[in-house]
Amino acid sequence: MAKLLIVDDELDVREFAANFFRKRKIQVSTAANGQEALEKISQESPQLVLLDIMMPGLDGIATLESIRQNNKDLKVIMVTGKKPQEGDVFDKCRSLGALDYIHKPLELEELERIVMKELK
């Protein structure tokens, strides 16, 4: 079964997204911050990470940088409340090899499509 890691500091977002993908037969685990995400990645080796950018402490960008230090190939999709035209962040994510950049509010169908495509 495909494995997805959802990283978001908001409990409501984590739980909703986890439920959403479990219903679609995806094995989901969650992390509430960057540190926890790094631990879960090394323990569980997920196939795909949904990574929120705005988090207290280790934010999404810093987390992605840490991931890349020893894992060049892990698929990561950034999720953010910021608009994609806020260029710097977008470029930074791209240069760190993020696959996509979804901004909230998002279309659930689009989220589903993007995630399912990567997990196939």
Next chain:
Amino acid sequence: MAIDYKRELETAAKRMILVHDPELLIKMIVRTIVQKVRVTHAGILLRSRDRDTYVLTVSRGPAGLKIPAGFARTDPDNPLIRFFKEEDARSIFRTNLLVYEEIRKALRRKSVTGQQKNLLKKILQQMEIFQAVACIPSYFLSDLLGVLLLGRKRSGKGFQSDELDLFFALASHVSMAIRNAQLFQDLESELDKNKKLFLNTTLALTTAIDAKDHYTHGHTTRVTEISLEIARRLMRSAKFKLEENFFEYLHIAALLHDIGKIGIPESILNKNGPLDEEERKRIKEHPSIGVTILQSIKELGPSILGVKYHHEQYDGSGYPEGIKGEGIPLIAAIISVADSFDAMITDRPYRRALSRQEAVSEIARESGKQFNPDVAAALLELHKEGKV
């Protein structure tokens, strides 16, 4: 029981009419429904400002079930939105709302066309994504403002038809209120815009004055800042009950106080040497010229008094009218002190600048003569605190 919450919902709806903040209003609606009708979760897709997308703005229920507020949106071609915009569910159902079970029944009915069935199937998928079992549209006239999404009843039973009627009644009640609230917000932001436009126009005029008078570069800005500081200081004292708009009027008056200099020849304003009698007379006309320029703008209100009387003196020896004491409007008395102070600490054609300390001493000496003593005292305090 049914009658009970009918009354609850109606009471809530009436209360909502008074709420001007759309977000708060919608929160009230959703809370009322979740608590009174006992559904697992509920949320509202609300049309965003760009009018094309609907955003799940408010959501209530346990984590995992409810879609977090601000997390999800629908695009214009979303079947749920399209259905409520383009179709009338009454061509298929009894009322213009969508219930999961009713849609499934309709899919088996022969009277429903193939095209309708296709759309209904897509709607079922949408409802599954949102985990909603009922969707209720909210219109203003024929404008779709939002869609209320309801989860299952906690009792596990289906919605009764009188409950659905009630939701519909509530949705139409509140759409009016949402619309009111949005109109109110639009009005406020329009007002805000006008205010900014006005202030910026005033600033542009001010720059024109400063450009003309070489020796007063930045003078107007500084006088405005000092005037506002003095007013804030005076407000602390019980003696002065400043009206709510006083600061706005003072702000504008201070910006415009020298506007009348537009009518004075530059050769006089920038003369390098003492002025003769005739030239002094011309200079003294600038408050009155200012009034002439501004008097047609009735929105300026008391600001005009500030422009007109900022060269009056407390002992009655000022101009243009020679009024004295408390007869000089406070707005003008404040600008007078700020204006004189700034003039003293900057170079003029006919003399060098004084130090701040010297200027403050001069203001203190003239307290009760040239200047209103309370206003002069306020400036001294500000100086002591290093604010001027």
